[in-house]
Amino acid sequence: MFPSTHRHESYVLPASGAFPATRRDWLVERVESGDDGHRDASSYVMELYAPALEAYLRRSAFRSAGEPADLVAGFFASRLGRADYFRKWLESGVAFRRWLINGFVFYLREEARHRRAGCNAESDDAAEELFVEPDAFADFDRAWVREVVRRSCERASEICSQAGRSVHWTLFLRHHLHGADYGALAAELGVSAARAPGMVRTAAATFRRAVVEILVRDGVPQDELDEELRRLLGASGR
Numbered sequence: 001m002f003p004s005t006h007r008h009e010s011y012v013l014p015a016s017g018a019f020p021a022t023r024r025d026w027l028v029e030r031v032e033s034g035d036d037g038h039r040d041a042s043s044y045v046m047e048l049y050a051p052a053l054e055a056y057l058r059r060s061a062f063r064s065a066g067e068p069a070d071l072v073a074g075f076f077a078s079r080l081g082r083a084d085y086f087r088k089w090l091e092s093g094v095a096f097r098r099w100l101i102n103g104f105v106f107y108l109r110e111e112a113r114h115r116r117a118g119c120n121a122e123s124d125d126a127a128e129e130l131f132v133e134p135d136a137f138a139d140f141d142r143a144w145v146r147e148v149v150r151r152s153c154e155r156a157s158e159i160c161s162q163a164g165r166s167v168h169w170t171l172f173l174r175h176h177l178h179g180a181d182y183g184a185l186a187a188e189l190g191v192s193a194a195r196a197p198g199m200v201r202t203a204a205a206t207f208r209r210a211v212v213e214i215l216v217r218d219g220v221p222q223d224e225l226d227e228e229l230r231r232l233l234g235a236s237g238r
Contacts, residue, residue: 026217027096028086042080048147048214049097050076053104055143059136062108075107095219097144101132145232152210159206171196172203208233 030041053075054068065071079085089099160169167189174180174188182200186193211232212225220228 025086025090028090031083031086041086042076044217045080045100046076048151049100049144051147052097052140052144053100056101056104056133056136056140057108059139060105060108060133062112065108065111071108071111072104074111075104078107079103089219097140097218099219101137101140105132148211148214148232152207152214155210155213156203156207159210160203165199165202165206167191168199168203169206172200172207175200 027041027045030037030044050069050072053072057063057065057068057071062071089096092099157169160166170189171185171191174185175182180188182193182196185191186196191199208229211229215225215228215232216222
C-alpha cells in the first residue's frame with residue numbers, strides 16, 4: 001500500500017467517457033468461449049479474490065473449520081465448475097465480490113453440515129441472503145482492495161512500458177511510494193522539473209484506468225464508478 005499522499009496535488013478522475021469499455025459480463029463471455037475461456041475466468045477469480053476470502057475466514061465464526069487456503073480452494077472447485085455460476089451472478093444484480101462472499105458462507109455452512117451429518121447436498125447461493133459477519137467482511141474488503149491495487153499497479157506498469165513511458169511510472173511510484181519531491185526526481189531520472197508533474201499525472205491516469213477495469217468486471221454500475229474508485233483509492237492510501 002502507498003502511504004497517504006495528501007501533501008501532493010490531487011488528480012482529476014477520468015471523465016465517464018474515458019472509462020474502458022470492459023463489460024461486466026466479461027467473465028461470462030470468457031466462460032462461453034470454451035474450455036480455455038472458462039479456465040481464464042476461473043483463474044482471474046481465484047487470483048483476485050482468494051486472499052480476500054482467506055481474510056474473511058480468519059475473522060469469521062468458521063475460522064477453526066480448517067486451513068483457509070484449503071477451504072477457499074474447495075469453494076472454488078465447488079462453484080466455479082458450475083456452468084451457470086457466472087450467469088446467475090449477472091442475474092442477481094449485485095457486485096461480484098458480494099455474490100462471492102455470500103456463496104462462500106453457504107459453502108462453509110455446507111461443509112459444517114457435511115462434517116456433522118455426512119450430507120452432500122449443495123445450496124443455491126442465490127436462494128437467500130445470508131448474514132455476512134461485518135468485521136470479517138471488513139477484512140475481506142481490505143484484502144480485496146490490496147489485491148486490486150497490486151494487480152492495477154502491475155497492469156499500469158505494463159501499459160506504461162509498452163508505450164515507452166517507463167520513466168513516467170517510475171516517477172509515479174517514487175513520488176507516491178517514497179514521497180520524493182519533483183526536484184529530486186528530476187535530477188535522479190534525468191527529466192526536467194517542469195515535466196515531472198505531468199508525467200506523474202499521465203501514469204496516475206493509467207493506474208486509475210486499470211483499477212476501473214477491475215471495478216467494472218466486479219459489477220460496479222457505470223454511474224457508481226467515480227464514487228467506488230474514490231472509496232477504493234482512499235482505503236488504499238492514495
